[in-house]
Amino acid sequence: MKPVIEVSDLKVFYEDTQALNGISLDVYPNEILGIIGPAQSGKTTLLKVINRTLEFTQGTSLEGTVKLDGVDINSISDVHGLRKRIGMVLPLPVGLPLSIYDNVAFAPRTSGLRNKSELDEIVERCLQQAALWDEVKDRLDSLGTKLSGGQQQRLTIARALSHKPEILCLDEFSIAVDPITTMRIEDVLKTLKEEMTILLVTNLVQQAKRLANRTAFMLNGDLIEIDETDVIFSDNPTSQSTYDYVNGNFG
Amino acid sequence: MNSTTEISAQDMFTETAVGKQNRYIENAVKIFFLIMTCLMILPLLLIIGYLFYKALPVLSLDFLFTNPQDNMRAGGIWAPFLGTIYLVVVSLLVAAPIGVFAAVYLNEYARDNWFTRIVNLAVVNLAGVPSIVHALFGVGAFVLFAGLGESILAASLTLAIMTLPVIIASTTEALKAVPMAFREACWNLGATRWQTIRRIVLPNSISGILTGVILQVSRAAGETAPIMFTGAVFYKAIAEGDIFAYNITDQCMALSLHLYTISTQVPDVTEGIPYGTAIVLVGSVLLVNAAAIVLRVYLRTRKKW
Numbered sequence: 001m002k003p004v005i006e007v008s009d010l011k012v013f014y015e016d017t018q019a020l021n022g023i024s025l026d027v028y029p030n031e032i033l034g035i036i037g038p039a040q041s042g043k044t045t046l047l048k049v050i051n052r053t054l055e056f057t058q059g060t061s062l063e064g065t066v067k068l069d070g071v072d073i074n075s076i077s078d079v080h081g082l083r084k085r086i087g088m089v090l091p092l093p094v095g096l097p098l099s100i101y102d103n104v105a106f107a108p109r110t111s112g113l114r115n116k117s118e119l120d121e122i123v124e125r126c127l128q129q130a131a132l133w134d135e136v137k138d139r140l141d142s143l144g145t146k147l148s149g150g151q152q153q154r155l156t157i158a159r160a161l162s163h164k165p166e167i168l169c170l171d172e173f174s175i176a177v178d179p180i181t182t183m184r185i186e187d188v189l190k191t192l193k194e195e196m197t198i199l200l201v202t203n204l205v206q207q208a209k210r211l212a213n214r215t216a217f218m219l220n221g222d223l224i225e226i227d228e229t230d231v232i233f234s235d236n237p238t239s240q241s242t243y244d245y246v247n248g249n250f251g
Numbered sequence: 252m253n254s255t256t257e258i259s260a261q262d263m264f265t266e267t268a269v270g271k272q273n274r275y276i277e278n279a280v281k282i283f284f285l286i287m288t289c290l291m292i293l294p295l296l297l298i299i300g301y302l303f304y305k306a307l308p309v310l311s312l313d314f315l316f317t318n319p320q321d322n323m324r325a326g327g328i329w330a331p332f333l334g335t336i337y338l339v340v341v342s343l344l345v346a347a348p349i350g351v352f353a354a355v356y357l358n359e360y361a362r363d364n365w366f367t368r369i370v371n372l373a374v375v376n377l378a379g380v381p382s383i384v385h386a387l388f389g390v391g392a393f394v395l396f397a398g399l400g401e402s403i404l405a406a407s408l409t410l411a412i413m414t415l416p417v418i419i420a421s422t423t424e425a426l427k428a429v430p431m432a433f434r435e436a437c438w439n440l441g442a443t444r445w446q447t448i449r450r451i452v453l454p455n456s457i458s459g460i461l462t463g464v465i466l467q468v469s470r471a472a473g474e475t476a477p478i479m480f481t482g483a484v485f486y487k488a489i490a491e492g493d494i495f496a497y498n499i500t501d502q503c504m505a506l507s508l509h510l511y512t513i514s515t516q517v518p519d520v521t522e523g524i525p526y527g528t529a530i531v532l533v534g535s536v537l538l539v540n541a542a543a544i545v546l547r548v549y550l551r552t553r554k555k556w
Contacts, residue, residue: 053438058362084441094436097455097555106450107440145556156436163441 002070004029004167004197005050010064012045012054019045021221022064027167032189032198034212034229036205038245041218043201047169050199051086052079068167084111087160087196091172093152095144096159100127100136103144103155107163122162129192130158131184150181157185161192168192169199174207186211205246209233217242302530309523315531318488319504323513324520328528330489333496334403334503335532338478339471341407341499342414347464349411350418357419358426359434359448378416382476385413389481403499406482413477414467421463425456430556458550465543469536475507483508485516506532 003026012020020042027033035043048054049066052073066073068085076082084107096103104123113119123140127133132154136147144155153173160168170189174182189198189211202208208215209229216226217239225232225242237243244250266274313327320326353370361367389409399405429452437447453460475483483505489496497503510528513520 051439053435056435056438080441080443082441083439088439090432090435090439092432094432095556096433096436096451098451106437107442110440110442110446143555159436159440 034208037218087165354422425459
């Protein structure tokens with residue numbers, strides 16, 4: 001199968017510290033790739049490279065290539081178009097200071113979509129997909145910032161889906177969300193996998209075990225191991241530190 | 252539990268010596284700060300009360316809408332009043348857009364490099380330049396070099412240069428008050444910087460930006476030095492009641508300079524006139540500031556996060 005994302009020998013530097021030490025991995029269509037590892041291991045940096053938001057951080061530089069559908073993302077001149085092909089959900093939920101409707105319609109509108117009925121359809125579909133529709137369908141014009149934390153995180157997911165991404169990146173989405181909402185979002189991800197590829201960065205190794213087809217273990221900027229989730233969580237993964245981490249012996 | 256070390260629930264709430272002392276200090280400090288706050292309000296009330304009392308004999312609508320008469324010993328303040336309005340409006344029309352857009356660039360686009368550091372340094376230093384130095388710059392740059400002559404335009408541009416750094420600083424503060432997470436969320440959605448600014452940043456910082464700009468009205472209206480050599484004159488009669496009586500290439504009278512003139516240069520002025528002039532100047536400034544406060548309060552009630 002042809003990979004959607006091909007990362008080869010990726011090195012990232014923040015001024016004089018190195019965040020990624022030459023990482024190579026492929027991501028295949030319609031899989032959930034779990035990325036686990038302790039803090040400071042470079043997981044978030046990897047996501048920021050993929051949608052090129054690392055550029056907003058001053059003093060960063062990178063070597064190596066990241067290809068999306070075979071095209072080097074750093075050669076793409078339409079960076080905004082690239083970001084629209086990738087949905088990004090950050091650890092802390094951020095409702096934009098707009099109505100719930102406008103939050104979800106934001107990205108389609110920036111692409112020039114003005115047709116009311118098309119926007120209505122997108123808003124409903126995305127809120128449905130994010131398991132938020134039933135709770136907010138009667139108050140779409142109230143502020144997104146006034147929702148509870150768990151609802152705002154689902155709003156963030158709805159927003160990330162609004163521009164029909166091929167890849168959905170979730171960066172520790174459950175950090176500010178209660179366990180029940182977390183389970184609901186996990187169910188959502190299992191369905192979304194049919195339509196898109198999902199990169200799931202998570203601090204909860206059990207979450208990766210539950211959801212991911214394959215899991216990558218990162219440590220201090222190195223990719224220690226990437227394999228079928230069953231193998232990573234088995235009694236004999238290739239690396240001893242993988243075994244120690246998933247079994248809670250450190251990290 | 253050993254009964255000798257047992258403490259009854261009642262004992263736990265008995266005030267200790269330290270607790271009592273802390274409570275006295277707390278009260279004393281609070282009252283001290285309250286007195287300082289009242290001391291701050293007192294001069295303002297006294298000034299306005301005194302001006303108002305002294306100005307009462309001359310205050311009327313006619314005072315506002317007639318020109319000074321009899322070598323400025325009698326009559327009203329129409330020409331300087333309208334002149335000040337012209338100077339303030341024209342200077343803000345120049346300074347506000349440049350200041351606000353420059354601040355947007357510095358905050359939303361510019362990276363932290365030697366250029367933006369120099370600009371920021373310039374802004375800080377420009378804000379600290381005395382107004383008489385701005386006046387000399389205005390004479391050199393606008394009156395002589397640009398060939399505008401002594402005119403409302405030259406004086407307004409000088410005032411604009413003076414207010415510009417403060418507008419940039421206040422706009423920067425307003426923009427920084429919009430959380431960075433909103434911008435990042437927009438960028439992650441593939442929005443351009445401009446789309447982010449237009450839909451999220453500006454709508455949520457406009458109250459702070461406008462307040463900052465409006466507060467510069469009082470500075471522009473109050474300054475005498477920058478306009479003295481660049482466009483304000485001691486006396487000029489204009490059509491009474493006609494708000495288009497000045498042309499921006501004309502020289503004009505101004506309230507601040509007029510007040511100075513009739514207080515120090517003209518003998519035998521009717522007693523109430525300088526006070527009336529002062530109360531109009533202070534009153535209009537307070538009115539504009541009050542408008543800024545009302546606007547800010549109104550927009551804050553609609554705060555979205």
